[in-house]
Amino acid sequence: MNGGTPSATLVVDPAEGNGAAQGRAPLVALVGPPNSGKSTLFNHLTGLRQRVANYPGVTVERRSGQVSLPTGPVEVIDLPGVHGLSPRSLDQMVTRDVLLGEQEGARQPDAVVLVLDATQLNSHLMVAEPVLGLGLPALVVLTMADELDRREGALRVSRLSGELGVEVALVNARDRATLEPVHRFLKALHTGGEEVRACPIVVAADHVEGHGAGRPLPMIDLFAARRERARALGRSAGFQAPRLSRSTQRLDALVLHRLWGPLIFAGVVALVFQAIFAWAVPLMDGTEAAIAASGDLVRTVLPESWFRSLLIDGVWAGVGSVVVFLPQILILFLFIAVLEDSGYMARAAVIADRLMHRVGLQGKSFLPLLSAYACAVPAIMSARTVEDERDRIATIFVAPFMTCSARLPVYALLIAAFIPAQPMLGPFFGQRAAVLVGLYALGLVAAIGTAAILKGTLLKGRPVPFVMELPPYRLPSVRSVGARLLDRAKVFVRRVGKVILTVTVVLWVLTQLPVTPDGETPPISDSALGRVGHVIEPVIEPLGFDWRIGIGLVTSLAAREVIVGTLGTIYGIENQDSQDFELQAALQRDLDLGAAVALLIFFVFALQCMSTVAVMRRETGGWRWPILQFTYMLLLAYVGAWAANAIL
Amino acid sequence: MRRTDNSAPTPPDRTLADVPLEEEVVLVRMDVAGDDVESLLERGIVPGCKLCPIRHAPAGGPTVYRVDGALVALRKETAACLCVRSALEAAGVLASN
Numbered sequence: 001m002n003g004g005t006p007s008a009t010l011v012v013d014p015a016e017g018n019g020a021a022q023g024r025a026p027l028v029a030l031v032g033p034p035n036s037g038k039s040t041l042f043n044h045l046t047g048l049r050q051r052v053a054n055y056p057g058v059t060v061e062r063r064s065g066q067v068s069l070p071t072g073p074v075e076v077i078d079l080p081g082v083h084g085l086s087p088r089s090l091d092q093m094v095t096r097d098v099l100l101g102e103q104e105g106a107r108q109p110d111a112v113v114l115v116l117d118a119t120q121l122n123s124h125l126m127v128a129e130p131v132l133g134l135g136l137p138a139l140v141v142l143t144m145a146d147e148l149d150r151r152e153g154a155l156r157v158s159r160l161s162g163e164l165g166v167e168v169a170l171v172n173a174r175d176r177a178t179l180e181p182v183h184r185f186l187k188a189l190h191t192g193g194e195e196v197r198a199c200p201i202v203v204a205a206d207h208v209e210g211h212g213a214g215r216p217l218p219m220i221d222l223f224a225a226r227r228e229r230a231r232a233l234g235r236s237a238g239f240q241a242p243r244l245s246r247s248t249q250r251l252d253a254l255v256l257h258r259l260w261g262p263l264i265f266a267g268v269v270a271l272v273f274q275a276i277f278a279w280a281v282p283l284m285d286g287t288e289a290a291i292a293a294s295g296d297l298v299r300t301v302l303p304e305s306w307f308r309s310l311l312i313d314g315v316w317a318g319v320g321s322v323v324v325f326l327p328q329i330l331i332l333f334l335f336i337a338v339l340e341d342s343g344y345m346a347r348a349a350v351i352a353d354r355l356m357h358r359v360g361l362q363g364k365s366f367l368p369l370l371s372a373y374a375c376a377v378p379a380i381m382s383a384r385t386v387e388d389e390r391d392r393i394a395t396i397f398v399a400p401f402m403t404c405s406a407r408l409p410v411y412a413l414l415i416a417a418f419i420p421a422q423p424m425l426g427p428f429f430g431q432r433a434a435v436l437v438g439l440y441a442l443g444l445v446a447a448i449g450t451a452a453i454l455k456g457t458l459l460k461g462r463p464v465p466f467v468m469e470l471p472p473y474r475l476p477s478v479r480s481v482g483a484r485l486l487d488r489a490k491v492f493v494r495r496v497g498k499v500i501l502t503v504t505v506v507l508w509v510l511t512q513l514p515v516t517p518d519g520e521t522p523p524i525s526d527s528a529l530g531r532v533g534h535v536i537e538p539v540i541e542p543l544g545f546d547w548r549i550g551i552g553l554v555t556s557l558a559a560r561e562v563i564v565g566t567l568g569t570i571y572g573i574e575n576q577d578s579q580d581f582e583l584q585a586a587l588q589r590d591l592d593l594g595a596a597v598a599l600l601i602f603f604v605f606a607l608q609c610m611s612t613v614a615v616m617r618r619e620t621g622g623w624r625w626p627i628l629q630f631t632y633m634l635l636l637a638y639v640g641a642w643a644a645n646a647i648l
Numbered sequence: 649m650r651r652t653d654n655s656a657p658t659p660p661d662r663t664l665a666d667v668p669l670e671e672e673v674v675l676v677r678m679d680v681a682g683d684d685v686e687s688l689l690e691r692g693i694v695p696g697c698k699l700c701p702i703r704h705a706p707a708g709g710p711t712v713y714r715v716d717g718a719l720v721a722l723r724k725e726t727a728a729c730l731c732v733r734s735a736l737e738a739a740g741v742l743a744s745n
Contacts, residue, residue, distance in 0.1 A: 083690035123692035123716045220678060223689035224696055241717040248719075252703060252712070261706045350721045354709040357723070363710070387687065464684045465726040467691060470712060470719035 025066070025073045026189040027107060029098060031131050032115030033124055034081030035471040037143030039063075040173045041115055042078040043483045045182070060094040060384075062106065063487070069183065071190035077109070085130040089387055099134050111137040111189055111196060113182065118142035118170060119153060119472075121239050125230035126223070128164070132199035138166045139185040139195070145172040147472070153242030160237035165200045174477070248343075248472040255347045265351045268344070269370065272335050276328050276374050276405070283327035291320040309521070310508060318504030321559045322497045325375060328405055329492055330485060332374040336367065336382070337484045341476035350468055359448045360455030362386065362466055365395040369447070372402035376612045377496050378488065380619055390459040394451050396619060397629055400612050401447035401605070403440045406560040410603050411439055413564055417584035418596040435600075442604050446636065495618075499611040503558035524570055529554065543602065543638070544595025544645040556608045594648035598641035606637035664699060664713075664727035672700040673732035680729045688726075692716045698735055 032038040046065025063078040079098060080091035087093045094103060101108025114131050116124035121142070132138050140160070148155065148170075161168040169181035181195075188195040254260050295316045302308040339345045345367060353363030361369075364386045372379035379399045386392040415432050423430045510529035512521050524530050525547070533551035540550055548570045552563035564583070571586040591599070607613065607630045616626035667673050675697050678685055692715055693699070702719075703712040710721040 084686075086686065088686050088690075120716065120718045123718060126690070126692060220685065220689065220695065223686075224694040227692055227694050227697065244714065244717070244719075249702075252719075256703050256705050256712065258706045346721075350705045350710050350712070353721075353723065354705070354707055462681060462684070463725065465680060465688055465729075466710065466721075466723045467687050467693075467726070468710065468721040469691065470721060472719075 025075045026110040026186075027075045027077065028111045028113055028186065028189070029109035030076060030078045030113050030115055031095060031099070031127075032081065033083050033117070033127055035469065036081065036115045036117045036124060037173055038081060038115040039078060039483075040477070040480050041113075041141060041143065041171070041179075041182070042076060043480055044173060044176070044179060045076055045186075060090055067183075067186055069187050069190070071187045074186045074189060077106070082127070084127060099131070099136065109136060111139070111185075113185070114138055114140045116140065116142055117144050118148045118155060119144050119151065119242050121155065121237075122231055122234050122241065123227075125233055126226050128233075129226055129229065132164065132166065135198050137189075137196045137198045139182065140164060140166060140168045141182060142168065142170045143173060145170045145178060146174065147245070148242055151242030151245055152240075154238060154240040156238040160233070160239075163233055163236050166197060167195050245472045251473050252347070252470070255344065256350065261351055265348055268339070268348065272332070272370060273373065275331050275335060280328035280331050283331075284324055287327055288320070288324050291316070291323060295320070306512065306521075309512070310505070313511075314505045314508035315501065317508075317562075317565070318501040318558070319497070321504065321562060322493060322500050325405065325496075326489065326493070328374055329378065330489055332371060332378070333485050333488045334481065336371065337481040337488075338476050341474065341480060341484075343471045343473040346468055346470045350470070353466060353468075357466075360451045360459075361395055361398075362388070362391050363468060365391060368395050368399055369402055372399040372404060375404050375406070375492075375496075376400040376402070376609065377615050378492055380612065380615050381491070381495075383619070388464045390455070390461050391464075393620065393625065394454045394459050396616065397454060397625065398447040398451045400607050400609065400629070400633065401443045401450065403443045403604070404560075404609075406609065407439075407603055409561040409564050410556075411436060411600065413583065414587070414596050414600050417587045418591075418593055439600060439604055442601070446605060450632075495615055496611045499614045500558050503610050504562075507555050507558060524551070542645070543598045543641040544592065545599065546590060548590065549595075549599065553602075553608070556603075557610050559611070560603060560608045592648075594645040597648055598645040601644045602637045602641040604637070605633055605640050607633040662732055664701075664722070664730040664732050665724050667699075667701055667732060669701050669703070672698055672735040674698055674735050674738035675730055676733050676738070677731040678729065679731065680726070691718075691720060693720070693730075699730075699732065 030038050030042055042063065042065065045067050051064050060080055065076050065078075067074045067076055077098070079095045082089075082092045082095045085092055085096040085099070087096070097103035098106050099109065099112065112131060112134075114128060116128070128140065132140075142155070142157070142160075155170065157168050157170050167181065167185060169178075169185075171178040171182065184193075185195045187193070255264055295312050298316070299308065299312055302311070336345070339348070349363035349366055351363075352366035356362050356365050365383070367385070368379045368383040370379075371382055376399050379402070380396040383392050383395045383399070386395055415435055419432045419435050421430055421432055424434050507529060510532070511524055511527045513528045514522060516522050521527070522530075525533075529551055530547070532554055533547035536550045536554075537545075537547040540546075540553070545553075548567065551570060552566045555566040556563035567587070568583055571583060587596070613626045613630055616629060617623055620626065662673075664673065664675070675693065675695050677695060678688070678693075680688065688694075697715060700714040701711050702714050705711065705721065708724070710723045711727060712719055712721045
């Protein structure tokens with residue numbers, strides 16, 4: 001059943017290059033349902049010695065870290081939260097394959113730590129059967145000991161251990177002393193202590209290999225039987241289910257209240273917006289100034305050469321375009337981590353579900369779409385929590401319509417140049433603000449319409465049950481929020497950085513060629529990039545754009561806001577201090593109102609962001625969706641811009 | 649009120665969507681198609697489990713149920729596929745068998 005001993009199928013992937021290649025440290029996998037406290041345990045064990053990567057070829061994250069013990073190091077991997085091992089979802093498939101040693105790029109663990117929430121023992125024990133049944137040496141860790149106690153639940157750990165045939169530890173993540181049995185188990189992996197033993201449960205083929213075709217009903221029976229066994233196990237371990245948390249009930253009465261619920265929801269959304277668009281601004285300005293200053297410093301130190309130009313106008317500019325968004329992205333991640341760890345995000349998904357369901361999405365699409373107002377890249381990655389594949393694709397397909405912050409510099413430039421600063425509704429809401437709100441609304445409407453079209457055509461299918469677990473409210477710990485912030489930021493910089501850097505350097509090369517006869521770089525209009533602008537001019541002429549805007553549109557593929565800098569270069573604006581003003585004046589000369597609005601609309605719709613395209617490819621496992629998305633958004637942008645230019 | 653005289657189980661005529669708040673019921677049948685049912689089963693929503701609606705989300709949104717000490721929100725459409733019997737009644741049927 002289990003394909004032999006762990007070492008018989010041990011796969012060491014030398015390409016992994018993360019220390020596992022040494023193959024010496026025992027490997028332990030943390031497995032458990034979502035919200036069981038698995039990641040908290042992982043953070044406690046490994047501290048900041050963690051790495052996040054993806055399993056090759058799939059979007060499931062591979063979090064690993066090392067525990068240093070007196071007996072030697074132990075490698076720990078934190079597997080995705082799962083309710084079982086059937087191939088129902090990608091997370092469950094990867095978890096099963098890792099545990100069986102069949103996952104590419106991962107060796108089979110030498111032992112399993114099964115993490116279950118002690119307050120939900122009856123339902124969480126249902127995972128124990130398929131996991132322990134794999135026959136790997138195991139430790140069962142029951143978390144939330146303090147909560148079980150506080151809510152008057154009870155459990156005899158030694159009895160459960162006797163029933164399961166493996167060690168069981170009842171822990172409380174906030175009290176390090178309770179983690180001692182876990183350390184003892186990990187040490188025993190080196191010393192061969194008696195703590196390390198496998199569960200003697202024999203597992204039927206169904207649990208490991210999924211459900212055979214043509215047997216529709218047994219699945220229900222299978223789970224009913226599994227639940228019965230789990231309850232019997234709980235009974236013999238003297239498990240008394242705790243009462244529902246009073247504070248959770250009280251908070252839910254408020255948060256899901258008919259009137260207060262939606263108001264609190266709106267307040268939280270407003271707070272997130274305020275944070276990412278207002279509080280992040282000084283940090284972003286500071287970062288931008290630091291990048292510019294450091295670039296200038298390098299410029300004065302290095303002699304003038306193609307290398308200096310590549311370094312500053314290519315690499316520095318590329319890195320800068322990513323780093324400048326980092327403060328905002330970090331603030332967004334901070335909010336998400338706090339909202340998720342506190343338990344509010346699940347309630348927000350419940351409140352949003354009704355609205356989202358109407359447009360063909362679901363409550364869990366809310367978080368990705370909210371994140372997309374900062375940046376589509378983390379938004380698309382966070383859509384992994386949407387279990388249903390059709391809903392997930394629909395969510396990530398429409399996410400780039402949300403007005404990401406890279407669009408704002410473009411909007412700001414054009415609005416300042418073409419829309420008069422006249423009051424409309426009182427002193428605080430003028431025409432400029434109205435146009436900005438209109439652009440946000442236009443993106444939102446496009447997203448809603450597109451979702452509805454997709455769910456009625458390409459992603460049509462039976463609606464799947466929406467099951468949302470509501471974990472008890474908990475005070476988020478600084479440690480777990482910090483760890484999440486750090487690894488999210490790393491992943492963001494890696495994903496976005498690579499693409500933007502590559503595109504920026506390629507564009508730089510295109511501005512340097514062909515070299516003039518006297519060895520100088522050509523003026524931008526004669527460069528390869530300039531020629532691209534001239535070539536596409538006939539195509540964009542109906543929109544009211546000339547070749548200069550054409551070049552800007554091409555360079556904005558690196559990141560939307562790059563067009564501002566490009567236009568500055570094209571119009572030969574040297575004076576940094578008056579750049580904004582001079583650029584506005586130059587645009588007013590070259591564009592009429594129709595063309596300016598057309599350009600705004602083009603930026604609302606077009607997928608001018610190669611990082612998003614790259615992430616889409618990764619998250620959908622192929623080019624089909626990103627190509628479709630890019631083409632669709634480009635068509636919409638073209639038609640929208642054409643119409644605006646024709647009408648105005 | 650207990651149906652101890654009727655040996656044949658009465659056909660369940662209620663779905664979870666019809667159950668008023670705070671009434672505990674037992675799940676007797678699931679009419680959810682194919683593999684979709686698995687996301688419910690894995691969370692312990694299987695025939696024989698006790699469910700109790702405790703809160704409706706605003707504006708006709710999902711309802712929050714207590715299941716085995718945990719809170720789970722289900723949409724009305726999903727709840728309408730789950731046939732239930734009141735916990736008291738189910739206990740009576742069991743007692744009669």
